Amino acid sequence: MTGIMKGKRGLIMGVANNHSIAWGISKALAGQGAELAFTYQGEALGKRVKPLAAELGSDFLLPCDVEDIGSVDAVIASIKERWGKLDFVVHAIGFSDKNELKGLYADTSRENFTRTMVISCFSFTEIARRAAELMEAGGTMLTLTYGGSVRVMPNYNVMGVAKAGLEASVRYLAGDYGPRGIRVNAISAGPIRTLAGAGISDARAMLSWQQKNSPLRRTVTIDDVGSSALYLLSDLSSGVTGEIHYVDAGFNITSMPTLETLTR
Ligand code: NAD
Known part of the structure; x- marks a missing residue:
């Protein structure tokens, strides 16, 4: 199977470095012939993303901070102009204050709740609305979520609440845009060592638990x-x-730790 994305042009939001989930997705898409544009958050990350984009044959890089809706508008305008x-x-974007990704969810501050929701949840809706305008012939949208949206994971806290909202947004956006031939889906990935992943307290323990207790007895990779x-x-x-x-190597279907884990 080669070239199934030939002739398709897409926007990748959320590459920070070569450990990013968005980078794993970009490699798979470019490997099948897709042409890619990338956003980056701030000049420091831009310097890292530029050579990565070049590796996949792209020179189409645009700054974007989803807290600044003007920068999202500018991204869409540039794509309209060039493509x-x-x-x-x-959409592989998520953020919360790492000081609140530990301890009790109940202690989440109003300020961080709002910021986490805007960046990690509502930004997908704002981007989807704008991207849909450029998808007259139909299209596809994808966001990234985590199982902490439906089950309580230690320290995931407000991110779990934001991901629950994000998953509901996927369903509502799919309902909104389905009649226009635009599909909207999410991948719920198991824990992976990335910049964002490192913000969660005791991330190492989560990785180890997943590795020992998922049906495939491993963690997943960006590939x-x-x-x-x-x-x-x-x-x-x-x-x-x-x-x-x-x-997630099947982790979401499990109901208790493996017997190996319990009897060790
Ligand atoms: P990452 O740190 O590589 O990527 C996160 C990206 O979000 C970065 O590129 C960062 O620049 C961007 N971002 C944060 N705030 C932003 C803002 N205001 N404006 C624009 N961009 C902003 O980490 P990742 O793990 O690859 O995360 C990608 C997505 O995958 C996130 O939504 C994350 O919640 C989700 N996810 C991660 C894991 C994991 O274990 N790593 C598991 C499931 C889901």
Whole structure:
């Protein structure tokens, strides 16, 4: 199977470095012929993203901080000017104050709750609305979530609440845009060592628990997520929308620790 994304142009939001989930997705898409544009948050990250984009044959880089809606508008305007259309968008953006990614969820501050919601949840809706304008011939949208949205994970706290909202947004956006031939899905990835992942207290323990207790007895990689994203962003999943697709080595189906873990 080669070239299934040939002729497709897409926007990738959320590459910070070569450990980013968005980077795994970008490699899978470019490997199948997609043409990519990248956003970066601030000049320091821009310096890291530029050579990565070049590796995949892209010189189309745009600054974007989703807290500044003007910068989102500018991204969409640049894409309209250069490409005139968009086939897909990947939203791999999340943030919360790391001081609140530990201890009790109940202690979340109003300020951080609001900021986390805007960046990690509502930004997907704001981007989707704008991207849809460039998808007259249909398209696909993908965001990234985590199982802490539906089950209590230690320290994930307000991010779990934001991801629950994000997952509901996926369903509502899929309902809104389905009649226009635009599909909207999410991947719920297992824990992966990334910049954002490192913000969660005791992330190492989460990785180790997943590795010992998931059916596949391992954690997932950005390439595992990349190939599932390729499916969801390509015509291979033409009948799929509004889905939360788990790429977590099966961890979400488990109900108790493995017997090996319990008896060790
Ligand atoms: P990452 O740090 O590589 O990527 C997070 C990205 O969010 C960065 O590129 C950062 O610049 C961007 N971002 C944060 N605030 C922003 C803002 N205001 N404006 C624009 N961009 C902003 O980490 P990652 O783990 O690859 O995270 C990507 C997505 O995957 C996030 O939504 C995260 O919650 C989700 N996710 C991560 C894991 C994991 O274990 N790493 C698991 C499931 C889901």
